[in-house]
Amino acid sequence: xxxxxxxxxxxxxxxxxxxxxxxxxxxxxxxxxxxxxxxxxxxxxxxxxxxxxxxxxxxxxxxxxxxxxxxxxxxxxxxxxxxxxxxxxxxxxxxxxxxxxxxxxxxxxxxxxxxxxxxxxxxxxxxxxxxxxxxxxxxxxxxxxxxxxxxxxxxxxxxxxxxxxxxxxxxxxxxxxxxxxxxxxxxxxxxxxxxxxxxxxxxxxxxxxxxxxxxxxxxxxxxxxxxxxxxxxxxxxxxxxxxxxxxxxxxxxxxxxxxxxxxxxxxxxxxxxxxxxxxxxxxxxxxxxxxxxxxxxxxxxxxxxxxxxxxxxxxxxxxxxxxxxxxxxxxxxxxxxxxxxxxxxxxxxxxxxxxxxxxxxxxxxxxxxxxxxxxxxxxxxxxxxxxxxxxxxxxxxxxxxxxxxxxxxxxxxxxxxxxxxxxxxxxxxxxxxxxxxxxxxxxx
Amino acid sequence: xxxxxxxxxxxxxxxxxxxxxxxxxxxxxxxxxxxxxxxxxxxxxxxxxxxxxxxxxxxxxxxxxxxxxxxxxxxxxxxxxxxxxxxxxxxxxxxxxxxxxxxxxxxxxxxxxxxxxxxxxxxxxxxxxxxxxxxxxxxxxxxxxxxxx
Numbered sequence: 001x002x003x004x005x006x007x008x009x010x011x012x013x014x015x016x017x018x019x020x021x022x023x024x025x026x027x028x029x030x031x032x033x034x035x036x037x038x039x040x041x042x043x044x045x046x047x048x049x050x051x052x053x054x055x056x057x058x059x060x061x062x063x064x065x066x067x068x069x070x071x072x073x074x075x076x077x078x079x080x081x082x083x084x085x086x087x088x089x090x091x092x093x094x095x096x097x098x099x100x101x102x103x104x105x106x107x108x109x110x111x112x113x114x115x116x117x118x119x120x121x122x123x124x125x126x127x128x129x130x131x132x133x134x135x136x137x138x139x140x141x142x143x144x145x146x147x148x149x150x151x152x153x154x155x156x157x158x159x160x161x162x163x164x165x166x167x168x169x170x171x172x173x174x175x176x177x178x179x180x181x182x183x184x185x186x187x188x189x190x191x192x193x194x195x196x197x198x199x200x201x202x203x204x205x206x207x208x209x210x211x212x213x214x215x216x217x218x219x220x221x222x223x224x225x226x227x228x229x230x231x232x233x234x235x236x237x238x239x240x241x242x243x244x245x246x247x248x249x250x251x252x253x254x255x256x257x258x259x260x261x262x263x264x265x266x267x268x269x270x271x272x273x274x275x276x277x278x279x280x281x282x283x284x285x286x287x288x289x290x291x292x293x294x295x296x297x298x299x300x301x302x303x304x305x306x307x308x309x310x311x312x313x314x315x316x317x318x319x320x321x322x323x324x325x326x327x328x329x330x331x332x333x334x335x336x337x338x339x340x341x342x343x344x345x346x347x348x349x350x351x352x353x354x355x356x357x358x359x360x361x362x363x364x365x366x367x368x369x370x371x372x373x374x375x376x377x378x379x380x381x382x383x384x385x386x387x388x389x390x391x392x393x394x395x396x397x398x399x400x401x402x403x404x405x406x407x408x409x410x411x412x413x414x415x416x417x418x419x420x421x422x423x424x425x426x427x428x429x430x431x432x433x434x435x436x437x438x439x440x441x442x443x444x
Numbered sequence: 445x446x447x448x449x450x451x452x453x454x455x456x457x458x459x460x461x462x463x464x465x466x467x468x469x470x471x472x473x474x475x476x477x478x479x480x481x482x483x484x485x486x487x488x489x490x491x492x493x494x495x496x497x498x499x500x501x502x503x504x505x506x507x508x509x510x511x512x513x514x515x516x517x518x519x520x521x522x523x524x525x526x527x528x529x530x531x532x533x534x535x536x537x538x539x540x541x542x543x544x545x546x547x548x549x550x551x552x553x554x555x556x557x558x559x560x561x562x563x564x565x566x567x568x569x570x571x572x573x574x575x576x577x578x579x580x581x582x583x584x585x586x587x588x589x590x591x592x593x
Binding site (some may be wrong): 046211214215218219221222223225228229254 | 460469473547566569570
């Protein structure tokens, strides 16, 4: 210990530095003052650096800052020892301190070099300023954008509110529309039901009326027959003539009520669809009309006729009415020629657009004006007086009803004096059953 | 053969007395001699056949050989009468001819279902009525064998 102390502070053999300066007060003063001031200054720098380090935690190169602080502090100590050396010759200690300072300096210097590129990479103040300005610009841009965004947002919000209100209004209107429509539909349904009921009632009325009318009519006929039969010899010729007129009238009315009855039954009775052989039906009708055809000297040509789904009784009635008409409406001196034909069509059936059979009944009779072609299918519509052609005016209405019952269509094509063609379209497939009274079809 | 000793008895059931006259006249015009009796409602014919009410005296209600039955009658209708007749072990053997204004398929089917022997729609002319009576006579009086009682 003694040796170390001696080495560091052994002043026996040395003289203070002041001695070298010959103790000249001015030199001593300059050196001492300078060293002192330098030391104080050097000590203040590390304090400032440490304070800086403490305050700025984000500072880059902290360790270097520390080294620098130490290095400057060491330099300060060196100058302080230099000042002390003026009066005390502790050259060992000063040497040690200088050595320490040298070491710190070297380390600091060495640590400084590798840092250089990094420090250089750090943006300089002008760069920073530019960056700052850019940033400021960007910030102001962003602020502006934000403001715009906010404005847009506010605008959008206002639009959304307006739009929502509009939508609500539209919705409300739609709701009202739907309500109105529902009400209208309800009304329509009720009306349709009422109409169906009225129609049904009307048809029932026609049925009952014609049925009940037949009863007194039958009496008129039967008792006028009886009157004629039992009192033929007692009555004057004129009275017998009156009875005959009564009988004819009653007979006509009987036919009419029967036809009305048939027509209303066509609306009432349900139809059971079965395969009907049109050839067979027409043959039967031909047989029934044989006398009439023979009497007129006319002829009936029947082409190939297919099977169709239908109600046999109704189809027979249809063919009978049409053939009777075809032979009936002819000029007095002419020979009736009637042709019945059928063609199959793959599509275009009324309503469904499916396959159908077109049946044509063509005659060479008196025909009618084409403008009357629709009218003739209405009930009680007659184109001729009773004295010309006998008839009830119901036959074609019956035909139309039958075709409608078969989901088909009927039309007449003619011109006066040129004969007439009746075209009937009958679908080749039908529901199994049709309930007229219920107004609905049961599908197959 | 019974016609030789006894007259054929026809009972007509019809609420319309005029039709009774017509049928009677038609039978006469057809040249038949029959015992013809008319009752004008369903309840009465049941009394007649079951000898009840005003027909308890059987001599007033001789058992008919043929019944002409109208369908549409107020109160007890023809179908009910037909049902009563055809469900009685004794009366069911009497042939019943339904003679009505109806031509309806449903009436025809129902009548035969219950057991009517024939269904005829009343003809509109008197001449036709005579024809009907002639054919009824020919079939039921002359051709068909009916039980004696």
